[in-house]
Amino acid sequence: MARTLQFGTAGLKPVAGREQTFLDVQRGRSQLNTGLMRVIAGTYRGLRLKTLKSTALRPTSDQLRETLFDVLGDRILGAAFLDAYAGSGAVGIEAVSRGAARAVFVERHKAATDLIRQNLGSLGITSGFVILTSEVEKAVARLEQERAEFQFVFLDPPYAEIREYHRILRVVARSRILLPTAWVIVEHSHLTRLESDYGGLHFTRTIRHGDSQLSFYRRVAPGAQ
Numbered sequence: 001m002a003r004t005l006q007f008g009t010a011g012l013k014p015v016a017g018r019e020q021t022f023l024d025v026q027r028g029r030s031q032l033n034t035g036l037m038r039v040i041a042g043t044y045r046g047l048r049l050k051t052l053k054s055t056a057l058r059p060t061s062d063q064l065r066e067t068l069f070d071v072l073g074d075r076i077l078g079a080a081f082l083d084a085y086a087g088s089g090a091v092g093i094e095a096v097s098r099g100a101a102r103a104v105f106v107e108r109h110k111a112a113t114d115l116i117r118q119n120l121g122s123l124g125i126t127s128g129f130v131i132l133t134s135e136v137e138k139a140v141a142r143l144e145q146e147r148a149e150f151q152f153v154f155l156d157p158p159y160a161e162i163r164e165y166h167r168i169l170r171v172v173a174r175s176r177i178l179l180p181t182a183w184v185i186v187e188h189s190h191l192t193r194l195e196s197d198y199g200g201l202h203f204t205r206t207i208r209h210g211d212s213q214l215s216f217y218r219r220v221a222p223g224a225q
Contacts, residue, residue: 042097173199
């Protein structure tokens with residue numbers, strides 16, 4: 001029997017399997033550096049977030065986050081938000097700051113999920129979230145078992161992993177975690193070409209900032225606006 005999804009500082013235990021630590025992805029790459037970002041708007045506006053800057057984890061820029069939430073607008077109020085490939089958790093935390101009722105953070109790197117906990121703690125956020133140290137596909141399966149549903153899903157795989165974009169979009173499209181009028185937003189390189197449809201997800205628009213783009217997909221129920 002599936003266990004009820006519990007939101008709070010404890011979160012859920014990681015999906016079975018060896019957790020990939022930050023050292024696993026740092027072999028042969030540059031030394032880990034700690035940077036700072038800020039919450040752009042809402043309850044925690046202007047407060048700082050720590051990030052892990054490396055070739056393995058790339059935080060979404062302040063400008064791109066601001067653009068994202070300008071598009072979502074008041075729809076975020078009371079919504080459930082899934083931040084997949086969450087990194088420092090900046091996107092999901094921005095959603096909470098702007099009024100999302102619940103946020104789930106999914107990140108395979110344990111150093112990153114530890115940092116998400118630190119960032120939430122530094123803001124005094126003690127409830128309304130779950131953190132999963134897991135591959136995204138396994139986390140989606142887990143969330144299906146928990147009967148979790150989301151109005152917004154944000155996907156931000158590593159830019160170089162082109163196949164991962166197509167694979168995870170198909171996984172999400174055929175999953176049961178999307179509400180009937182859900183939005184799926186994908187951050188990717190401007191050089192990456194995504195498909196116009198993934199199952200029931202239909203491309204609606206793209207916004208470019210520098211080398212990065214946001215592509216918006218919607219699952220629209222019959223008769224929905």
